[in-house]
Amino acid sequence: MASKTIRKVREVVALDSDESHYEEVSAWSNRDLIPLPPARRTWGWFNFFGSWSLSSLNVATWQTPNTFLTQGLSVGQAMAIIVVSRALCCLFAVMVAWCGLTWHIGFTVQNRYTWGFRASYIPLLQRILLNFIWTAIQCWNGGKLVTVCITAIWPSFATIPNTLSASTPTTTYELVGFIVFWAVSIPFLFIRPERFKKPFLVSSVMCGVAMFALMIWSVATAKGVGPVFYQGEKVPATSQWSASWLMMAGINQAIGGKAAGMTNSSDFSRYAKKKSDYLIGTITVYWIVGVLVCFGGLVTTAACQKIYGDIWWNPPDLMMVMMDYGQGSSGSRAAVFFLAISFAFTSMFENVCSNAVAGGIDLAGLFPRYIDIRRGALITFFAAWIIQPWQLINEAATFISVLNSFSVFLAPIMGVMVCDYFILRHQRIKLSHLFSPQGSDYWFWHGVNWRVIPCWVAGWAPTIGGLIVSAGGITTAPRALTELYYMAFFVGFSVSFVLFYAVNLIFPVLHRGEIDEVDKYATFTIDEAARLGVVPTDVVQGEALGNPKLEGLEVKVGEASADDSEMTKKWWSLKRG
Incomplete structure (x- = not known):
């Protein structure tokens, strides 16, 4: 009886397959994991502009200069860190995203040809953990903006009695904001990523206008900027770290804070209509707009x-001060409300896209038969109640520091990914071997590519000691541990990259760099198939007879096609001349 009930439940919750669209549901595949066909690749440059805007037009970016100024660095040194780190973030994000732009697969599937089917769970589980935690923390930070909005409407809300116990590290005031932010975010989880254009447009415009208006108002009201804007280098003479080392640590920290988003950039790059759309959207926002937001935060604060x-570096705190100084006037409250709701909406959609949806994609890779992006995003969002971010934010500052330093483990993952795709495989992979382990070149040894694991461990082993020292506030540890930690991203990426290349030279992988002869999943347009040397699906299905565009293509072909259809034979015959 129990087994019948379990079987019925599994049948009900199992995802539907649509073989007419090549959407097979199995232990390794579903609609959200297969290579995206042209019809689902709907993101133009503005979609990526909007996507990256979410990680630039936010409170964290606004506050970034404060991190470096409080360490004693000058304004010029702080801005130099921001410019350099964001340029490097663009570079690494593009390298990881290139596989998604070419083969239209995401991070979840991308790891299978490097790690093996089963070992790909190692980077996947790390990503899922990070998505759970960051979703919860972002809900909490967004909730603070909601409390500002509510206070702007009803000033008495700021004095609401605290009904929680003394042992709870938060107040009723804060918890109400968290609940409202969390609940309002839920409907946006039902939007498919290919339909994100309007939310991207609204959120980026709202927050961009709000930030610019706040900066102009503050400068005009103050008739200039304060002393913090002119801060010179103030590193104490007794400090064991020079300004150069602090800048190195700052660059590493800034890149590390974005490492989670860079690691899975192919999850979203696969939605691009063209590669140029991704490049334009990424560079214009992730680098240029990100730098401008940091500078705007510095000017406004000064x-x-x-x-x-x-x-006041934190916008929610600054807005409350603005209302206090405005003596609760309707004008000051209205201004604060529109500022807060603009910041809150952007924070909400950043959380939906960058954390919840990314978590949904990763969970879909873990349980493809039962979880798609939408279900995974909902699970990620509901996990916020289990994680209880008020415990992490208010009581565990060290934990947040460790979380920001998780690039210690992510950088080596990126190192082996980039080495394998660009250097070893020359950007050539077999899509059909990524979704079924039977006879797959990527099954390796029992689903594990033993070459990658020691290279990944070797990438983070030299820097994990520095992470422990920094997080624990240990002052008696050898200086070299901290120095390695200050270069953790570069050390991890480089060590894993070089070692993985060396190991593969000594123990080469069979069939490396081979591709499918035929476009099995209807992934490519005719032009894409031509560039890759793949027989288009419409040719295989006999739908391209008499197509003048097809007959004029110049394609590099391999040997005989694996498909025996008459149309395919004519294709290969035509291409051989």
Whole structure:
């Protein structure tokens, strides 16, 4: 009886397959994992502009200069860190995304040809853990913006009695904001990524206008900027770290904070209509707009220093101060409301896209028969209640520091990914071997590519000691441990890259760099198939007879096609001349 009930439940929750669209559901495949066909690749340059805007037009980016100024660096040094780190982030993001742009698969599937089917769970589980935690933390931070919005409408909300126990590290005031932010976000989880254009447009425009308006108002009201804008280098003479080392640590920290998003950039690059759309959207926002937002945060904070006499880096705190100084007038409250709701909406959609949807994609790779992007995103969002971010934010500052340093483990993953795809495989993979282990070149040894694991471990082993030292505040450890940690991203990426290349030279993988002869999943347009040397699906199905565009293509072909259809034979005969 129990087994029948379990079987019925599994049948009900199992995802539907649509073989007419090559959407097979199996232990390794579903609609959200297969290579995206042209019809689902709907993102133009503005979609990527909007996507990256979410990680630039936000509170964290606005506050970035504060991190470096409080360490004693000058304004010029802080901005140099931001410019360099964001340029490097663009470079690494594009390298990881290139597989998605070419073969239209995401991070979840991309790892199978490097790690093996089963070992690909190692990077996947790391990503899932990060998505769970960051979704919860972002809900909490967004909830603070919601409390500002509510207070702007009903000022008495700021004095609401705390009904929680003394042992709970939060207040009713904060928890209400969290609940409202979490609940309002839920409907956006039902939007498919290919339909994100309008939310991207609204969120990026709202927050961009709000940030610019806040900066102009503060400078005009203060008639200039305060002393913090002119801060010179103030590294204490007694400090064991010079300004150069602090800048190195700052670059590493800034890149590390974006490592999670860079690692799975192919999850979203696969939605691109053209490669140029991804490049334009990424560079214009991730680098240029990101730098401008940091600079705008610095200018606004410096101007508000003259207005209010104190430094307020955190926008929610600054907005509450603005209402207090405005003596609760309707004008000040209206201004604060529109500022807060703009920041909150952007924070919400950043959380939906960058954390929840990314978590949904990763969970789909873990349980393809039962979880797609939508279900995975909902699971990721509901996990926020289990994680209880108020415990992490208010009581565990060290934990957040460790979370920001998770690039110690992610950089080596990126190192082996980039080495395998660009250097060893020359950007050539067999799509059909990524979704079924039977006879797959990527099954390796029992689903594990033993070559990659020691190279990944060797990437983070030299820097994990520094992470422990920094997180634990240990002052008696050897200086070299901390120095390696300050270069963790570069050390991890480089060590794993070089070692993986060397191991593969000594123990080469069979059939490396081979591709499918035929486009099995109807993934490519005719032009893409021509560039890759793959027989298009419509040719195999006999739908391209008399197509003048097809007959004029110049294609590099391999040997005989694996398909025996008469149309395919004519294709190969035509291409051989």
